[in-house]
Amino acid sequence: LDLDLIVRNAVVVTASDQFPTDIGVKNGKIKILAAGIPSQEGCREIDAEGGFVTPGGVDSHVHIAQSAAKGLGARSADDWTSGTKSALAGGTTTILAFAVQARGTSLIDAVNEYHKKSDDHSVCDYGYHLIVTDPNEVQMHTELPKLVKEGISSMKVYMTYVDLKLNDGEILNVLMAARKYKVTTMVHCENAEVIDWMTTNLQERGMTEPWHHGTSRPPIVESEATNRALALAELMDTPMLIVHVSAPEAVNIIRRAQTRLLPIYAETCPHYATLDGSEMRKDDFEGAKCVCAPPLRDDPKDKERIWEGLSNGTFTVFSSDHAPTCFDDDRGKKLGLIRNPTNNPRGNFRTIPNGLPGVETRTPLLWSEGVLKGRITPQRFVELNSTNAAKLYGMYPQKGTIQPGSDADLIIWRPGHKRSQYKIENSKLHHACDYTPYEGMMLEDWPRYTILRGQVVYDGETNEVLAQPGSGKFLQRGSSTLPGPRNQWLSEWRPE
Ligand code: URP
């Protein structure tokens, strides 16, 4: 067999199955799954001791070294080395990050610029989603198809943020191109005009404290935009993924569309399943640490609605939305104290950069709070953590499963007899952010090893990342293999 690595005594979990086996790896790929693979000279062996082995995590929503959405001059805490080290230490072996088109510029230029930031620096495998801000004819019908050929098969559009948002007609232009070139479209659903109106009104009343970020965008802001995005997808008969869903009303709207058999997919994030709006009310400006969009929701019971959607299949993927800015940084969360025209001593939510760090804690939170606390099955964990993102974004079965021929990307978990509680502390994490929103939270487990293409890249016994910058590979992705257009129309109109 001439193997490079044997993982012994594993209980392999995939999106469908769970079985005891050894795993034989050759040239970075899984070669054989069988009990009792014979030992061979020069082949490394790792004893999983009966522990679970799941596919390496695929985090399909990560912002690294990206210009900030609010246009405040905020800087990303992570560069491509720290951000991807953090991914590996939490069991994630593939990330999809964003390349933003500044309005009036070219998608291809944006991708080239972002490649410069990542290519010699990433330690995990990666790809890019486009963020489209200017869906004109040239961009959508000359540049986009070229990028699809280069393996960039997904794009995100925003319904909010002045620098990024598209109107409904522009979104239709994007969806028509997405349908034609088989590109997965992700939509950030929040109603921009309501947020702007509310923000101005709150400023006039001096209600600028961090938690009024939540006041300015109540659940209806998300659910209205979600409903509108789904209507546009139905009109164009095209699949769509709604990103970072937080409001139960939005979950219900998505579920209803899925029940009507529309090809609608949904993403939620660790923070919506484990934190709530009370985080934004913490003293000493600490609330700014949890300002993100959509906001954490005020009703603590909403977290259980998110878990329901994770368990029952409404959510397709579970992504971090890692968007780190430091807390104690004049170009981070502190902007909310510095750019503070009303001098409210508690700061101004309008100038706090949105986003939380979370690429490292995503998988351990889903495993511990989800599987080990009995909220989701191990198979559902694998779907949400790896398989569905690999299918939706055109990487399956190279990524997202454990089967002969797939990349040998593995998380080896501690066996039951070795499991011990793990306290989340920022000092243990590998990102370059100066805080974690989960400080002090107790987990039931943490990855024992992360393996990327057959190499041990994270050792949980020493908490060390062992991969060298530049060892991560850019992934040339294909089209989604989840259900697509249905050829059902709302009128006589058809796209070209
Ligand atoms: O607050 C967030 N999520 N910031 C990142 C940008 C985005 O919209 O995903």
Ligand code: ZN
């Ligand atoms: Zn977003």
Ligand code: ZN
């Ligand atoms: Zn995001």
